[in-house]
Amino acid sequence: MRVVGVFDSGLGGLITARLLTVRAPGVAIHYYGDTAHLPYGDKSPAQIRSYVREIVRFLVEAGAESIAIACNTASAVAVDVAQAVAGSLPVFDAISPALKLLSSKTFPEPIGVVGTYTTIRSGIYGEHLRAKGYEVKELATPVLVPLIEEGWVDHPATEAALRTYLDALGEVGTLLLACTHYPLLLSPIRRYYRERGWNVSILSTAALLADAVAEALAPPVLGSAETASTFWVSDLSPRFLQLAAHFWGAPLELRESSAVMLS
Amino acid sequence: MRVVGVFDSGLGGLITARLLTVRAPGVAIHYYGDTAHLPYGDKSPAQIRSYVREIVRFLVEAGAESIAIACNTASAVAVDVAQAVAGSLPVFDAISPALKLLSSKTFPEPIGVVGTYTTIRSGIYGEHLRAKGYEVKELATPVLVPLIEEGWVDHPATEAALRTYLDALGEVGTLLLACTHYPLLLSPIRRYYRERGWNVSILSTAALLADAVAEALAPPVLGSAETASTFWVSDLSPRFLQLAAHFWGAPLELRESSAVMLS
Numbered sequence: 001m002r003v004v005g006v007f008d009s010g011l012g013g014l015i016t017a018r019l020l021t022v023r024a025p026g027v028a029i030h031y032y033g034d035t036a037h038l039p040y041g042d043k044s045p046a047q048i049r050s051y052v053r054e055i056v057r058f059l060v061e062a063g064a065e066s067i068a069i070a071c072n073t074a075s076a077v078a079v080d081v082a083q084a085v086a087g088s089l090p091v092f093d094a095i096s097p098a099l100k101l102l103s104s105k106t107f108p109e110p111i112g113v114v115g116t117y118t119t120i121r122s123g124i125y126g127e128h129l130r131a132k133g134y135e136v137k138e139l140a141t142p143v144l145v146p147l148i149e150e151g152w153v154d155h156p157a158t159e160a161a162l163r164t165y166l167d168a169l170g171e172v173g174t175l176l177l178a179c180t181h182y183p184l185l186l187s188p189i190r191r192y193y194r195e196r197g198w199n200v201s202i203l204s205t206a207a208l209l210a211d212a213v214a215e216a217l218a219p220p221v222l223g224s225a226e227t228a229s230t231f232w233v234s235d236l237s238p239r240f241l242q243l244a245a246h247f248w249g250a251p252l253e254l255r256e257s258s259a260v261m262l263s
Numbered sequence: 264m265r266v267v268g269v270f271d272s273g274l275g276g277l278i279t280a281r282l283l284t285v286r287a288p289g290v291a292i293h294y295y296g297d298t299a300h301l302p303y304g305d306k307s308p309a310q311i312r313s314y315v316r317e318i319v320r321f322l323v324e325a326g327a328e329s330i331a332i333a334c335n336t337a338s339a340v341a342v343d344v345a346q347a348v349a350g351s352l353p354v355f356d357a358i359s360p361a362l363k364l365l366s367s368k369t370f371p372e373p374i375g376v377v378g379t380y381t382t383i384r385s386g387i388y389g390e391h392l393r394a395k396g397y398e399v400k401e402l403a404t405p406v407l408v409p410l411i412e413e414g415w416v417d418h419p420a421t422e423a424a425l426r427t428y429l430d431a432l433g434e435v436g437t438l439l440l441a442c443t444h445y446p447l448l449l450s451p452i453r454r455y456y457r458e459r460g461w462n463v464s465i466l467s468t469a470a471l472l473a474d475a476v477a478e479a480l481a482p483p484v485l486g487s488a489e490t491a492s493t494f495w496v497s498d499l500s501p502r503f504l505q506l507a508a509h510f511w512g513a514p515l516e517l518r519e520s521s522a523v524m525l526s
Contacts, residue, residue: 036305037305038305042299042300042301117502121500121502142409142412142413143406143409143410143413143415143420145409146405146406146408146409147406147420147424149405150405150406152406152424152427155423155427156419156420156423157406157410157419157420157421157423157424157427158420159423160418160419160420160422160423161410161415161420164415164418164420237384239380239384
């Protein structure tokens with residue numbers, strides 16, 4: 001189980017993949033970014049399930065020994081499809097690790113959940129956490145993804161946006177970052193709370209997914225298979241290349257492949 | 264020709280429609296926002312042409328006496344389809360009025376063009392203006408639409424984003440705002456240039472489209488048909504209602520209608 005197939009509607013899942021390579025240094029990533037069909041948030045569940053079926057088949061044929069669904073939307077509607085195609089291979093989704101951790105351990109309340117409009121409107125985190133007895137505050141924070149994709153992590157625009165959003169969320173005991181992109185904002189978010197003297201536990205669905213995959217990679221992978229990583233996208237443009245390098249933290253080769261033939 | 268059919272992939276076209284009601288106070292708007300299929304930028308031309316065919320048919324059947332395509336992407340690929348469906352009714356697109364004005368009159372150079380990635384990558388403004396002998400600087404400014412849709416027009420995040428973008432564009436003689444949403448940023452953009460003591464002519468494709476439609480409404484419409492305006496969207500959500508009121512400048516009734524049956 002050294003080769004992990006990671007996929008996302010776009011390139012945000014590269015952040016999860018990168019976190020995974022930090023936690024399990026010898027792992028090889030087979031990444032598929034369905035850039036031709038992003039964002040999944042505005043597609044029907046049936047359409048997303050079709051995409052996921054094709055992508056998982058592609059990744060398994062390419063040699064993936066486990067599958068990590070980095071995309072929140074695909075995780076919400078297509079885990080069963082991914083598992084059906086993956087057969088006996090383990091499938092990890094972006095939602096379960098956070099819900100499992102918050103259920104098995106008690107975190108300080110209220111739990112603030114931030115994500116895209118699609119994720120927050122789906123109510124998936126809020127419903128599960130309220131069912132566990134948590135007080136939950138949810139907030140859609142839609143400008144953060146475009147700001148991160150512009151490369152503006154330490155930019156006054158992002159700082160101003162974060163301030164407005166975190167002010168609106170108010171005091172929380174725990175903050176759940178429920179979006180692939182948000183781990184990149186960990187420093188400015190920590191800074192925001194530190195400046196206010198608030199002690200907030202910060203969890204990220206992307207990092208918890210990477211943790212879950214890394215834990216399952218037993219015995220620990222310590223080789224140097226990273227050079228065996230391969231990255232495909234369904235639509236390749238100069239902008240995507242730039243974004244991929246930004247999310248991966250280093251230039252990387254992107255190959256275009258129409259694994260998903262459905263349009 | 265009192266009833267103007269205006270359509271857009273989303274709600275940004277309401278800004279154009281509002282500008283039109285200012286220029287031609289008696290006009291009635293029949294608006295269609297194809298919110299179920301936004302953004303058009305990531306769809307194929309064939310798919311956009313299908314949507315446009317259905318939308319124009321819907322607006323004409325609803326009583327529109329002329330058609331204004333507020334959407335840049337649809338204007339780039341589907342004017343002929345719209346005209347074919349509209350028959351003898353006049354069709355106005357979002358691109359031609361700006362190109363016509365810049366061709367018929369000489370504006371100070373260089374011409375800066377800002378818009379979404381899709382618009383800038385299409386090169387439609389740059390190519391035409393260079394062919395006319397203009398020096399042109401193009402810049403994609405993708406975070407502006409999400410910021411405007413968040414309602415953050417006079418927000419430090421938007422000010423910081425504008426500063427970075429306009430700094431990157433550098434000195435221009437004329438700035439062309441090539442996106443439905445950008446008229447809302449006119450004040451902060453003017454402020455930016457004023458603070459630097461630069462005398463920049465600012466044009467907006469949305470305002471020039473409204474001008475073109477208003478000019479064609481001869482003799483001048485001066486009634487009060489505005490109450491006859493009707494607004495449809497293909498997907499209605501609380502967020503869209505909020506956004507529509509924000510763009511229109513007042514609460515408005517949105518009706519859901521699947522004029523576009525294709526998915």
